[in-house]
């Protein structure tokens with residue numbers, strides 16, 4: 001029984017007034033993305049499990065340990081989305097967007113579900129804002145997407161965030177790199193964790209992303225992928241850096257970033273914050289030139305990123321950023337008697353259609369309790385309406401900030417407020 005009064009572990013309710021800050025931030029994110037030509041896409045919260053197996057990858061933590069997978073009553077294996085890229089790509093293939101005018105630029109916001117150990121910055125339901133840009137192969141695309149991520153973070157007031165970039169090459173460079181990694185890690189099989197030992201054969205790059213301190217220490221001295229890039233990938237990476245330099249954005253090349261999902265190729269990047277503890281990556285992304293064809297679409301270069309909104313809120317909190325507050329009620333109509341209540345309903349409708357935030361008593365309270373409530377919600381003005389006011393068609397409007405009272409005609413409250 002206790003459970004019906006408690007949210008599931010690792011999930012959060014977002015209540016007023018914080019929900020207003022969320023809405024505001026989301027609006028800023030979408031407005032900023034629009035400046036770069038990105039339009040919103042909305043996709044289902046669940047997909048066929050195979051969508052994630054194919055894209056995110058069988059050897060990733062997400063697919064191996066973190067997915068909420070279940071059979072529906074029709075016997076289909078479905079999974080709550082652990083991220084949105086896979087579903088977005090599925091949708092863009094299904095609806096032929098990848099066969100139309102390229103690049104396709106879409107952005108999204110939504111809940112993601114991962115069975116992880118809940119802690120600061122790590123939840124089981126969390127929210128991502130992200131973008132995907134399909135059909136853009138040039139280094140300028142990588143730069144544009146990175147600059148957009150940076151612009152989003154600055155638009156919502158994030159300070160002290162660092163950008164780290166890397167290139168993890170293409171399947172061609174990966175072959176040589178994988179054998180170098182295998183050779184290196186084979187000397188450490190007795191100290192690597194069980195999972196990493198399993199990864200050694202199928203996907204040694206995953207070991208670089210292992211969160212166990214022992215594995216991280218071993219990984220620190222592993223061969224770096226930048227030394228194994230083919231000429232094309234090296235040239236692409238130089239191009240990306242040249243564009244970033246031209247835009248004047250600061251970054252460091254961190255050869256240890258490989259990203260947690262299998263589908264990345266070439267450029268990968270992360271925005272990392274210093275102030276929020278271990279879960280410090282706010283935004284991660286990169287290029288995934290092989291994903292669309294791997295999912296049954298035409299060969300299409302593509303890239304994107306996703307940022308975790310809860311972690312973003314932690315950063316704003318740690319910076320003590322003042323978040324926008326929900327605008328208060330413009331006027332509270334205090335009523336005495338049934339006729340006044342009818343009038344208040346009529347007046348409220350008229351005032352609201354003029355864009356004023358109006359409240360009136362809907363609990364059947366006395367005048368004192370109504371005044372108290374008006375004060376509590378921070379109403380800017382109150383107007384007491386009773387039989388007398390109805391008769392004279394006038395009302396006293398009280399400015400709740402300074403206590404000043406002004407008389408207005410009942411039907412001209414709008415003009416007064418304006």
Ligand code: ATP
Pocket residue numbers: 083114116121122123124125126127128259260261279280281282283284285306307308309310311
């Ligand atoms: P981490 O290394 O922290 O597990 P990840 O590599 O699994 O992150 P991505 O799959 O790249 O993360 O997701 C993009 C962003 O989504 C992350 O940078 C982070 O901000 C956010 N994120 C990922 N998992 C969680 C989670 N369990 N709770 C809250 N936010 C998360």
Ligand code: MG
Pocket residue numbers: 061260
């Ligand atoms: Mg993770």
